[in-house]
Amino acid sequence: MAGSCLTGAFFSLFDYKTKKFIVAQNKKVGVLYRLIQLSILGYIIGWVFLTKKGYQETDEAIQSSIITKLKGVSVTNTSESGLLVWGPEDYVIPPQGEAALFVVTNFFETPKQKMGHCAESPKVLDGLCREDGDCQDRTMVVAGHGIKTGRCLQRDDNSTGTCEILGWCPVERKFKPQRPLLTNAENFTIFIKNFIQFPRFSFSKSNILETSDESYLKRCRYDEELHPYCPIFCLGDITRKAGYNLRDMATFGASIGVMISWDCDLDKGYSNCHPRYHFSRQDISHLNKTISAGFNFRHARYYKNAEGESYRSLFKVYGIRFNIMVNGKAGKFSIVPTAINVAAGLALMGAGAFFCDMVLLYLMKNGTAYRERKFEGSR
Numbered sequence: 052m053a054g055s056c057l058t059g060a061f062f063s064l065f066d067y068k069t070k071k072f073i074v075a076q077n078k079k080v081g082v083l084y085r086l087i088q089l090s091i092l093g094y095i096i097g098w099v100f101l102t103k104k105g106y107q108e109t110d111e112a113i114q115s116s117i118i119t120k121l122k123g124v125s126v127t128n129t130s131e132s133g134l135l136v137w138g139p140e141d142y143v144i145p146p147q148g149e150a151a152l153f154v155v156t157n158f159f160e161t162p163k164q165k166m167g168h169c170a171e172s173p174k175v176l177d178g179l180c181r182e183d184g185d186c187q188d189r190t191m192v193v194a195g196h197g198i199k200t201g202r203c204l205q206r207d208d209n210s211t212g213t214c215e216i217l218g219w220c221p222v223e224r225k226f227k228p229q230r231p232l233l234t235n236a237e238n239f240t241i242f243i244k245n246f247i248q249f250p251r252f253s254f255s256k257s258n259i260l261e262t263s264d265e266s267y268l269k270r271c272r273y274d275e276e277l278h279p280y281c282p283i284f285c286l287g288d289i290t291r292k293a294g295y296n297l298r299d300m301a302t303f304g305a306s307i308g309v310m311i312s313w314d315c316d317l318d319k320g321y322s323n324c325h326p327r328y329h330f331s332r333q334d335i336s337h338l339n340k341t342i343s344a345g346f347n348f349r350h351a352r353y354y355k356n357a358e359g360e361s362y363r364s365l366f367k368v369y370g371i372r373f374n375i376m377v378n379g380k381a382g383k384f385s386i387v388p389t390a391i392n393v394a395a396g397l398a399l400m401g402a403g404a405f406f407c408d409m410v411l412l413y414l415m416k417n418g419t420a421y422r423e424r425k426f427e428g429s430r
Contacts, residue, residue, distance in 0.1 A: 123239030169220035231301035237287030303345030313379030
């Protein structure tokens with residue numbers, strides 16, 4: 052008995068099954084089938100082809116270059132630096148115009164530092180001492196300003212002093228900025244020149260208007276509707292579009308992201324590929340809680356006096372760091388993705404018919420009668 056069942060199962064592998072079509076006059080299953088067909092058609096046409104452009108071959112490997120240039124001046128007058136006029140060569144770091152740049156909005160200067168011996172800053176924990184033994188000779192001060200000389204400098208025997216160091220003296224004193232010094236920074240302009248290329252389609256473009264009018268860039272400012280191809284922005288406008296006021300950020304500094312997005316439908320032609328600009332602040336968390344908000348760093352300017360002695364001015368600068376990023380995608384009609392998506396749609400249609408068959412044969416009351424009509428054996 053078991054052997055005959057196994058034999059029958061084995062030979063059934065070589066049976067050939069062909070489709071048999073039965074017109075079932077069942078309105079419920081008929082309505083279900085048409086609804087499934089309409090849903091699949093809507094998905095294929097509306098979503099795959101119209102929304103996602105499934106008929107296009109795409110290229111997201113965008114190649115891009117960024118060139119920046121700032122203009123504008125501001126005046127400062129401090130006890131350490133005196134009266135200064137700041138131009139782009141002073142407040143833009145680095146000055147060569149890259150995709151990441153820093154604009155100084157505030158600063159503190161420690162002028163005329165010379166190499167010599169002086170007391171370490173009391174803010175440096177490794178520089179505090181109670182006796183000379185706490186200042187081991189010729190050891191570096193951790194997070195400090197120089198090398199220990201072995202002496203502890205105290206006001207009296209009972210006070211906590213600081214180690215004497217060999218370094219640039221005097222060391223920077225404690226400073227907390229109260230207001231920005233470059234008050235005109237929000238009126239500085241930044242020119243962002245962007246060249247992009249999609250190598251798969253040999254397509255290239257820039258974000259500058261193609262015109263013979265050489266004065267256009269001298270008199271225009273970016274406007275999404277009126278001047279979309281004038282990439283000249285006021286810094287104040289950029290920070291406002293990021294949701295912040297530059298005057299509020301200029302005291303301690305900040306980091307601003309500038310995203311240039313290119314979404315190009317090359318089937319519509321060269322003139323329908325436009326840049327879109329998005330701005331965001333990047334140096335704060337979503338909770339807006341941080342013990343190290345803002346952006347600052349130090350740099351020095353070195354000089355020599357008439358006697359040939361070297362000295363320097365140390366600057367702690369605060370400002371806005373701009374990170375310019377580019378992304379994009381280009382699409383163009385291709386028969387390959389079109390055929391693949393059409394085939395996928397036909398396969399979904401078949402799946403819909405299979406689902407309705409299962410409903411008709413196994414879930415309806417007359418399912419047994421339908422199965423007897425649909426499945427027949429032939430010798």
